[in-house]
Amino acid sequence: MDNSLKTVALRKSFGKSLLYTLPMFLITFMFITGGKPNFSDPASGLAMLTVFLLVNVLYFSMHFTGKTDKYRAILFIIFAMSLSYTLIHNMLQVRQSMSFSQADILECKIPFCHLVIPMMILPAAFTKSIIFPGSIIGGFANISSMVVLWVIATIVLGRGFCSWGCFYGGWDDGFSRLRKRRVIKNISELWKWMPFAVLIMVMLSAALTLMPTYCSWICPFKAVTEFEKVTSVESATKAGIFLSLFGGLVIALPVMTKKRTQCSFLCPLGAINSLSNKITPFTVKIDKNSCNECFKCVEVCPLFAITREDVKKGNVSLFCSKCGKCVDACSRKAIHYGIKGIPAGTMKNFSRNLFLFVSFLFMAIFSSGSIISTFQGLFKLIF
């Protein structure tokens, strides 16, 4: 191991960081304000301005400090919380309740989320139809838009979607950061294959019953979005499962393990996203020449995506969500963002700059609507 190898500085000067932020500044200005900032409603205008500044300050900080994960996580966690706030606020206004009724199901008024996608595949192939009581096109969170967003984001980012686009991931990401040290240290890495088992189970059960079984019975995020009105033993059991899984996998275990346990052990879409890592242009690479095998990356990875064996081989597994935690933790910058085809250890800055622009742009635009709506609500409360 050559310890005299220079590490590549990812930190940029203030001016250079500003220059790198300029394209993000212009594009997010167009998307967030529509090109014409409107301050006729002060709360709405202020919310828009705050979100615009927030995303650009975070992106600037990524370049200026050379760190990724901390600034990504800030927006990611705000996104998760604001999406839940927006959805709950919307439901309380429309339905006066967080629960949906049988009429909402019969009238196909349930907002669609990307976690339904694995269950849609087999029924769509065999019955040429979608097994979800939502709107195909038009209205809030319609099926077409959500599928298109997910497909394109997944082709480009692979499992990066789980750390840069998923509006649920921020919950367990947030809770996994609350404690400084882990309480539970030894978790078998075999558990990381669990999402594939869940994926197979929900795909088959959804195909057999023509029902989105994961949403109906398992999804922990029903606890912070919407759930079936409790009117029977069955609906009470479901509510109990949602709350238990949220409490266990999204709050308690992430706090104790400092890992994103819901994403690592349960999410069936995460399993599909892992497979999509095979086609995405962006990846995380290990430069074996620079690596001193301190295994800090193994320790900090929130998704069990790097093992000691992976480090020795110089590969990151398909579970990687490109969150940047390992990249930030590596003192020698041996682990870095890369582009497929480019050998590890080369063009580190170029690869990082391109990946950050693509992934952060996606998250900034995708999240801005719900964050603006949340800030608007907060400003109206304060002022």
Added chain:
Amino acid sequence: MKNVRIIAGICWAIAGLILIIILFPGLNSFSVSFSKLPFMKLNPRYTGGEIATQLISEKCTLDIRKPVFSGLLKERNSGFVQLDWHGTVPGIIKDSIDYDNDGKKDFCIEVNRAKSESGIQLYNSKVKKILISTPASYGWAVRVGLSKE
């Protein structure tokens, strides 16, 4: 060969960048195009099926939908028929239904909307029970369980 791989990788990454940049402005048109794909329609288990008969009275219309038995590979033995009352729906609904259009009444449904109580009288052994009876934004909806045999 190494350079070809590098160039291919960079081209693929730049294509990804372009995809993300055009994704949001183009989302509406992409979604509309996607929604036209053959499988992009809701399963009848969710829509309630196509309207088979409409019974129009003075102020209220009753839609009797086609029975739904949809399954993954073939039709199932058990299914349902959905009835939708819309317009000015009376406080007490009482209708006899011929769901299979054979000229014979198959069941009689009675709903007290104020008390949210529903009852059914069965005239056909294929008709099972009320699965759902609920107020809807357009009036009232009922799903009645059916079997094929």
